[in-house]
Amino acid sequence: MSPRVFISYSWSSPGHQARIRQWAEQMVSDGIDVILDVWDLNEGDDMYAFMERMVVDKSVTHVLVFCDSEYASRADARRAGVGTESQIISREIYSKVQQSKFIPIACEFSEEGEPFLPTFFKSRIFIDFSSPEAANDNWEQLIRVIYGKPAHQKPALGKAPTYLSASASAPASPAVSKFATLKQALIHNKPGIKHYREDFLDACYSFADALRIRTRPEVEITGDKVLEDCGKLKLVRDHVVDWVLFESETDCSNEFSEALIKFLERLLEFKSRPQEVSSWSDSWYEAHRVFVYETFLYIVAALIKTDNFSALHIILTSHYLLPETESHSGELFSKFDTFYGYSETLQVLAPEGKKLHAPAAELIKRQSDRTDLPFATVMEAELLVLMMAFVSDDARWYPQTLHYCSRGAAFPFFLRASRHRDFQKLIQITGFDSADKLREAVKSGHKRLGVERWSNFWLTDRSFWAHMNMEMLDTIK
Structure with a gap:
């Protein structure tokens, strides 16, 4: 009526x-x-x-x-x-x-x-x-x-999160004080910096490890629980990023890079069950898998920010020793693509009636609250990782955060590489000594990874070519 x-x-x-x-x-x-x-x-x-x-x-x-x-x-x-x-x-x-x-x-x-x-x-x-x-x-x-049709309507009342019935407390992080001690040791060039660093990284590892499930939960692991654990693990992400930003600027040797590789190998342990657990569900460790993926991207973003291209080359070309619970078919080592993580459970973040193309990327975007490394720098980091996947013979990568990249988005690191002196940074990272060789390898990588079949990206041709500024690399002397 x-x-x-x-x-x-x-x-x-x-x-x-x-x-x-x-x-x-x-x-x-x-x-x-x-x-x-x-x-x-x-x-x-x-x-x-x-x-x-x-x-x-x-x-x-x-x-x-x-x-x-x-x-x-x-x-x-x-x-x-x-x-x-x-x-x-x-x-x-x-x-x-x-x-x-x-x-x-x-x-x-x-x-x-x-x-x-x-x-x-x-x-x-x-x-x-x-x-x-x-x-x-x-x-x-x-x-x-x-x-009676307001533009904004209050959503229907949902159910209480299932994690409320489980133990959700997280241990306090001792890494804050450990990092303060490490910073003072680095500033004053104290002897035994290696031990200060190990104490700090051990504290980060222990905090994240304490959140790994070791006994069967009383309730099913849902998206809300994964979301809550990702929120707790974000504290460790920030500890690690603070360390990388600080020490990578003062590193005068390979000691920092080697420490970073060892920590990344330990980080891989979080992608699967603890060694002592014999009966488990993969969903128990989904939050940690997303945490590993997110932390890896932030480390790459931090190294770009501090111009530590030698460390970038090392972490993007190294072979990582896999933990025993992650070794399959007798393979002991893996490349950087082993840090990739995906989560279907985090579809809980999707608006009602919608489905996210990359739920893990949605979480990373929501958790991107650092002013020194905003989400745009995380996307830029993933674009660099994707380039390395293109030019590596057997590496694979699907750039989830780039679902949030607009058609006309420009990334400063790649734009600056139009200048010859800035292209040297890409040479240092990728190992290719000319723009033509790099372009040829990127084209080959597109074909190998089947990029033309990737859908739901804003990119017109889904080639990522323009975002990497491939045509203009090393054109300004």
Whole structure:
């Protein structure tokens, strides 16, 4: 059934009357049955009886009160016409529960910027129609209110997360104090820096390891539980990134790079069960697999930021000793692509009725709260990792975070590589000594990884070629 509204207003001026009639006609064209005095009040009718009947009539879904200075002063003074009508309205407002029937519409503001509203409307939310522009901007809001179709609706109440019934406490992180000690040792070049570093990294490892499940949980591991554990592991991610950012700038030897490789190998242990666990479900360690993937990307981003290209070359070309629980088919080593992680359980992050193309990337984006390494730098890091996957014979990588990359996005590290001196950084990282050789290897990698079959990216040809600035590499001498 169409909504039915009664319009209350003051005959302040011919112009104001014309605007009211124009708005009433526009509402009728939007399917609303409008009751207006100039249309529905005939000669000989009792004006006050008509007003009272319209205000209390149950078939009238809303009373629209168009308020200007004249309306407000007449209503507050209880003067004839508007004053009588407002007495009926105010009695209805204060004696009925459904006060939402009455909608104040501000047609005029004072010099102080306050709307002219009767006293009984002062505390109510109004709709601004004080100018043609305001009326145009807020027209949809008014129509939605009348039809009961607000633009923003409260979602349905969900169920309590299942992890509330399980033990969700996390141990306090001792890594903060360990990192402070390591920083002082590095700043003052104290002897035994290796031991300070090991103490810090051991603390990071122990914190993350304490969150690994070792006994069968009482409840099923759900997306909410994975999400909660990822939030706890983010603390370790930030500890590690703080360390990489600080020490990679002061590293004058390969000691830092070697320490980073050893830590990354330990990080791989989190992708699977602890060695002592003989019965498990892969879902138990899904949060840790995403944590490993996220932390690896942040480490790459941190090394780009600190210009530590030798360390980047090492971590992107090394072979990593796999933990016993991760070795399959007798393979003992793997390349950097072993740090890749995916999570279908994190579809819990998708809006209702939608499905995420890369749930892990959505989590990483939501957790990208570092001002020194914003999400754009994480995408840039993954683009570099993808380039290395293209140019490595047997490495594979699917760039999940680049689902959030727009068509025209530009990445500073690759743009700067147009200059010869900056292209030397890519030479140092990839090992290719010319742009032509690098372009040839990237093209080959596209074909090997079947990039043309990747879908749901903003990229027109899904080649990532333009984002890597391939055509312009080393063109400015």
